[in-house]
Amino acid sequence: MGASIKLRHLRSFVAVAETGSFTVAANRLFQTQSSLTATIKQLEETAGLKLFDRTTRRVELTKDAIWFKAVAERVLLDFDNAIADLQAVSKSQRGHIKIAVAPSMMPHVLAPTLKSFRAQYPEISISVYDLGSDKIERAVLNGDMDFGLSTPLNRFADLDYVPVLSDPFGVIFPPDHPVGRKPGKVAWSELRQYDYVGLTSDTGIGALLTREKELLEGIEVRDYASSTTSLLALLQLGGKISVLPSLAAHTEELSKFKFRELHKPQVFREICLITRQLRSHSPSTQRILDILLSTIKSSKRLFGSKIY
Template sequence: MGRINFDLQELQAFVAVADRSSFKQAAEDLFLSQPALSRRIEKLEDTLGVKLFERTTRRVQLTNIGRGFLANVRTALDELEGAILGVSDLAAHRTGIVTLACVPSAVHYFLPAVLKNFTERFPKIRVRIHDESAQDVLNLILAGEADFGINFAGAEDPEIDFKPIYKESYVLAMRHDHPLARRKKLSWKETANERYIAVSKSSGNRSLIDSALAGVEKHPAIFYEVNHVSGILALVEAGMGVAAVPRLSLPPHMQATLVGVPLVNPPIHRTLGLICKRGRIMPPAAQTLFDMLDQSIKNDKKSLP
């Protein structure tokens, strides 16, 4: 045979008849008339120069050659489908936008190196980052307004897939010249007389601390309340007091002036995770960034504080 002279529709017709052992049922599956289906099979057999089916008034069955050909056609169609999906994925990676929601500390520690690598590979894809409170991050994921997120909230939500990536402890943030700055650890009781700066009671961080300290005899006195950890750290840096914050909340650029001493009795921890809406299939570009973040965090855990 000098050249292949049949099309995809003829191969699909062949597989349909082989699966159904019936021209009538195969024609219905393909939304064709029986004569049109028969013409496709006849054309394929003429091109190949062989009979693929034995046809009687009662049944249709594959010839020996037809059975061997069917296995090869199935493989070819599967590979063709995979190739088409691969092209679609590639096209989706060339342009578009990925939307990521995360708590602010994740921006400092997890995103820069991964985003740089991602942009080098896919320079025309835009990445939109919502650095918000834990509840806002969760709401963005649930509403489908972000492809995925990094958050410490959502593990108990039945609509969220939560993949733990890092367990961090709470520390007492203070200036380097504070009298307690050289301590290796501090109990909450030892800090009870400090002037505390805290986030508002609507914050997930505040709820976690309040719950953990419910059984502690003497609670720290809170002198200032702000809405975001960034505001807390600005006041700590100005010498206005101390603050209990997650360790990763101390950004690298502030570590020249601030120190974080682990808090114990009781110790408080939170677990950060990669989150996405359960059952939602992410676009290829978003899935790629998700996988790159996951792998990067696994590789770099030892370098995290």
């Protein structure tokens, strides 16, 4: 029974109930009166009830139809609101985007992206999470995040990794540290004589350095940090150095330290846009991704980084 009743039946019923006239209701709905009358007849036949009492002056609801008017109005309102919500999402007038990024991407890439996006789409809410590479990839894989921006670590088969930039590794040290006494780049082999703080292997930086063991050959690692925040705490003990990509080193929290690019060999960290394979983005997510990529490509060479 219910399958043969459509929204046009409900709209016709409510229009007649509100106006008390088939003629006025037909004009409101831009229908002919005969078409409207046929629609109401179909509804009555499907329901098995007479819905209107017709007199020469006015059309009135029957007792059985009075309660149904409120139900029909609620159904129409919910449907119209749902369609309006879909259209709003399509136009990025509302919605929620969840982003996971490496901390070093916050000031250099994400902040200008968010500023531009918010200016164009002020009604979209945004949640940003700064996480390590492993957690970023797993959050995108599990559908907890719309996309991530980080160094590839696990290379999950169900994720897409699109390189967007790379930045060179360098040594970070206190201003008075002897490693910075001579100008120019520093060779990896020169780090062996200093007190070195490593990064844990669950970070993209730490994982890369763990894979490239020859880079840190002969360097004794006593202390480890799991983020730039904990690295700051260890570097503040004094006399210590560490290795970071240039964008990670040039953040406000590490601004009191010096940075020199490393060579022999020169090594770059790759940053990828990480998304779920075969998963379509919402219009809002696609728009912020477009702005993100445009922001990266229009950036000047950030601290020696390469833009793809």
